[in-house]
Amino acid sequence: MAPPAKAITSPVPDAWYPTLAVFMLAIGLVLTASFFIYEATSSKRNRSLAKELTTGGGFGSLFLLLSAGVYV
Amino acid sequence: MEAPIRAREALGFILFSLLFSICRSSSLNHLLISNAERRIDLSSHIVKVYLTLKVENAGSTPTSEVLLSFPPTQADHLATVEALVTKGKRKKTTLVRLDVKATELPDAPNDAKYFTIYLANPLKSGESTTIEVLYLLTHSQEPFPAEIAQSESQLVYYRDSALILSPYHIKQQTTFIKTPSTKVESFTRVEPSNRAGTEIKYGPYEDHPPYSFSPILIHFENNSPFAVVEELVREVEISHWGNLQVTEQYTLVHAGARHKGVFSRVDYQSRPTLNGASSLRYLLARLPPRVHSVYYRDEIGNISSSHLRTDSRKSELEIEPRYPLFGGWKATFVIGYGLPLQDFLFETSDDRRYLNFTFGCPLLETVVDKLTVKVVLPEGSKDPSAVVPFPVEQHLETKYSYLDVVGRTVVVMEKKNLVPAHNSHFQVYYTFKPIFMLAEPLMLASAFFLFFVACVAYLHIDLSIRK
Numbered sequence: 354m355a356p357p358a359k360a361i362t363s364p365v366p367d368a369w370y371p372t373l374a375v376f377m378l379a380i381g382l383v384l385t386a387s388f389f390i391y392e393a394t395s396s397k398r399n400r401s402l403a404k405e406l407t408t409g410g411g412f413g414s415l416f417l418l419l420s421a422g423v424y425v
Numbered sequence: 426m427e428a429p430i431r432a433r434e435a436l437g438f439i440l441f442s443l444l445f446s447i448c449r450s451s452s453l454n455h456l457l458i459s460n461a462e463r464r465i466d467l468s469s470h471i472v473k474v475y476l477t478l479k480v481e482n483a484g485s486t487p488t489s490e491v492l493l494s495f496p497p498t499q500a501d502h503l504a505t506v507e508a509l510v511t512k513g514k515r516k517k518t519t520l521v522r523l524d525v526k527a528t529e530l531p532d533a534p535n536d537a538k539y540f541t542i543y544l545a546n547p548l549k550s551g552e553s554t555t556i557e558v559l560y561l562l563t564h565s566q567e568p569f570p571a572e573i574a575q576s577e578s579q580l581v582y583y584r585d586s587a588l589i590l591s592p593y594h595i596k597q598q599t600t601f602i603k604t605p606s607t608k609v610e611s612f613t614r615v616e617p618s619n620r621a622g623t624e625i626k627y628g629p630y631e632d633h634p635p636y637s638f639s640p641i642l643i644h645f646e647n648n649s650p651f652a653v654v655e656e657l658v659r660e661v662e663i664s665h666w667g668n669l670q671v672t673e674q675y676t677l678v679h680a681g682a683r684h685k686g687v688f689s690r691v692d693y694q695s696r697p698t699l700n701g702a703s704s705l706r707y708l709l710a711r712l713p714p715r716v717h718s719v720y721y722r723d724e725i726g727n728i729s730s731s732h733l734r735t736d737s738r739k740s741e742l743e744i745e746p747r748y749p750l751f752g753g754w755k756a757t758f759v760i761g762y763g764l765p766l767q768d769f770l771f772e773t774s775d776d777r778r779y780l781n782f783t784f785g786c787p788l789l790e791t792v793v794d795k796l797t798v799k800v801v802l803p804e805g806s807k808d809p810s811a812v813v814p815f816p817v818e819q820h821l822e823t824k825y826s827y828l829d830v831v832g833r834t835v836v837v838m839e840k841k842n843l844v845p846a847h848n849s850h851f852q853v854y855y856t857f858k859p860i861f862m863l864a865e866p867l868m869l870a871s872a873f874f875l876f877f878v879a880c881v882a883y884l885h886i887d888l889s890i891r892k
Contacts, residue, residue, distance in 0.1 A: 360767040361778060363667035364862065367765075381873075388877060392884060411870020418827075422718065422763075424664035425827040425865055 370420040377413030385410060455484030456491065459553060461589050461598040467643075468605040469790055470651040470680070471504070471844050472562040472583070480593075481553035489547040491556060492528070492592050493540045496638070499585075500538035504561040504792075504844040505815075508542040510554065521545060523556070534636050537590065561844050563792045566647060568682035573752065575689060579682045579703035580610060581647045587615040587627040587639040594635055599628030604645045613641035648703040651681035652791040655755075661782060662801040662826070665862055669764040669780075673787075677746070677756045679705050680792075684751035693749065705750035710787040712740040716762045723747070723758040742787075777808075777854050784813060784838070785848035793843040800836045800853045804829055805861035809836050813851040816840075828865050 365373065418425055460479040465472065480491055495503065508523040524543040533539065548554055566581040573579060589598050602625040609620065618627045625643065655676045662670040681703050692700045712719070714737055721731045721744055730745035746756040772778050780800060786793045801824055802809055811819055818839045823832040836853050 359772045361665070361770045361772050362767045363665065364859070365666075367667045385877075389880075392880065410873040411868075412866050414869050414873075415866040419666050423827060424666050424668040424670065424763075 370416055374413060374416035374420045377416055378410075379413075381410035381413040455482070456488065456548075456593050457481045457483040458591060458593050458595045459597065461591070461595050463589055463598070463600045465583075465585065465600065465602045467566065467583055467603060467645070467647065469649045470563075470566055470647070470653075471790065471792060472565045474558075474560050474562065476558040476560070476589070478556050478558065479553055480548070480556060482548045482550050485550050487547040487549045489544040491542040491544065492530075493525075493542065493558060494533075494537045494590050494592050494636070495540070496586070496590060497536045497538055499562060499565070502562045502564050502842070504563050504842050505846050506540050506558065506560045507846075509557045509559070510545070511557070520557075537636070539592075561846060563842055563844060564653075564680070566651075568752070569644065571682060572685040573682040573703075574686040575684070575692065575751070576700050578608075578646050579648055579651075579752075580644060581681075583643045583645070585641055585643075587613070587618070587641045588630060588633055588637045590636065590638055592635050595633050595637075596631065598630050598633065599626065601626055602643065604643070605647050605649055606645075608646040610644040610646075612643040612645075615639050615641060650703070650705045650790070651679055651752075652705055652708060652750075652788070653678050653680040654786060654788065654791055654793045656795050656797075657786055657793050658797045658799070659786075660799045660801060661780070663770065663780060663803055664766070665803050665857070667766045669766055669769055669782075670761070671764065672759065672761040674759050675757065675788075677705075677708075677750070677758070677791075679750040679752050679754050681752045683753040688751065701749060701751065703752070706745060708744050708746075708791070709789045710742040710744065710760065711789060712742055712762060712787055713764055713768065713783075714739055715765050715768065716740045717764075719760070719762040721758065721760050723756075728758065773854075777856050779852045779854045781850050781852050783848050784817075784840075784851040785843055785845065787848075789845060791845070794841065796840050796843050798838045798851075800838075801826070802834045802836070802853070802855050803857065803861075804831060804833050805864065806834055806855040806857045809834055809853060809855045811836050811838060811851060811853045813838060814849050815847065828868050830864075830868075 415425070457480070458478050459481050460477075462477045464475045466474070478491075482488060493506070506525045508525050509520045510523060512521050523545065525540050526543070528539045528541045530539050542556060542558070544554070544556075566583050569580060569582045583602075587600060589595060589600070604623050604625070607623055609625070612618075612620065612625055615627060617629070618625065620626070627641070655678050656674075657676075658674045660672045662672075664670070689700075693704075714735065716735065719733055719740075719742060721728050721742070725747075728744070728747060730747075732743045734741045734743075742760070744758075744760070746758070748754075748756075750756060769782055770778060770780055782800075784796075784798055786796065799822070800811070809821065811817075820837050822835040822837055824835050825832050834855075838851075840847075
């Protein structure tokens with residue numbers, strides 16, 4: 354038989370999924386809120402702010418899906 | 426009933442020995458079976474036959490192939506054929522499995538089918554070796570009467586031969602048949618034969634030429650559950666985030682004597698041993714340990730009559746269909762469960778990943794007529810290949826699941842006529858670059874990004890008609 358092969362696990366430990374989901378979604382929500390406040394108050398738009406908050410929202414929603422059991 | 430059978434079997438006997446002497450195959454090396462003992466176990470609807478052959482090389486050349494032959498009706502229902510040879514002395518015997526392959530021989534008398542056992546060491550002239558063969562037959566017990574009422578017991582026919590069909594001369598042979606209960610309506614007498622309790626003994630018979638055949642018919646009671654899964658589709662979805670999701674769709678049928686008349690629930694529940702003795706009440710499925718999120722549902726919805734017992738080495742799911750299954754009744758349901766990825770997915774030294782999973786139905790003591798196993802590989806996997814211990818039909822498909830752009834490759838394997846002995850492991854190899862895992866969160870992030878860009882654009886666009 355082949356030599357004992359290394360078992361593959363997820364790059365992020367399973368037990369951290371709910372905690373990571375909560376933290377990243379919180380950061381994403383804060384950044385989304387500040388984006389909309391910025392939109393509503395000033396007339397000039399800042400592109401880099403949009404990029405920052407998308408990554409926060411994206412990873413947060415991914416960990417939310419994983420912790421809910423939808424293994425994408 | 427017995428006299429015509431004896432005349433018929435004598436005629437068959439003469440015919441076969443004549444046929445053999447006319448068309449003698451030169452590829453048969455001069456092997457001789459000095460002692461053959463066959464034990465047929467009829468306790469469940471899967472017939473288990475244990476054959477112990479003491480093969481002697483009476484020729485001058487060493488051989489490493491031993492032929493086994495089966496009548497064509499039995500060969501169609503053969504699920505597995507295994508051959509073992511014991512090695513070592515009294516205290517330290519080990520069983521070595523030998524390769525068995527189906528072979529075709531040009532001048533087979535009466536369409537007999539052959540299997541060749543390849544010995545590990547060639548058998549020299551004058552030497553003898555003991556080979557143990559195990560073969561399993563499905564759909565070989567025919568219910569007779571074909572229709573029974575609820576309160577009747579199920580009786581079946583089993584057809585076989587008192588003499589072991591073999592291309593070699595057999596010096597001495599005995600057959601023991603074990604019935605599930607002591608109720609045996611009739612059995613063909615081929616002297617010397619007798620019956621003691623649940624065991625019928627045919628033999629010992631001395632010095633029979635090759636291809637001798639003596640048909641026998643045993644009519645006995647068999648109330649063990651005749652659970653047959655007509656079609657099973659097993660889908661194993663691999664997610665590199667740490668989970669293996671298995672979904673199994675069953676079409677279960679009771680393959681025993683068909684039910685006639687009414688079904689009385691009162692009688693069934695008040696006296697279960699007299700009423701519906703052969704009905705299917707419970708099914709036990711053996712699942713791997715550390716299983717989670719197990720569900721059991723059908724088209725109506727969830728079926729709550731199930732129990733899950735887990736321990737560190739296995740999990741047992743005991744399910745009860747919505748109604749007890751009588752002869753000819755069907756039930757369709759879906760069982761699904763999740764498993765941790767690290768128990769089943771491994772990485773080889775040359776950077777290929779492989780899934781090590783069981784092929785076969787987790788239900789105990791059931792025959793599967795047609796099984797389809799689909800392994801859904803994550804998006805971005807390349808070069809899939811499957812390694813299965815027995816021949817299966819393979820092809821590839823594509824499936825679109827969560828967050829998929831190009832689709833996931835699915836390796837589909839199909840096999841017919843399986844028994845629980847087929848629950849061995851198979852492997853599916855593929856290559857995957859870990860950087861592709863980042864595609865999913867980036868896809869979600871880009872969805873949010875597009876939403877914000879849309880907001881910015883909306884706030885920029887001036888839709889007023891009048892300036």
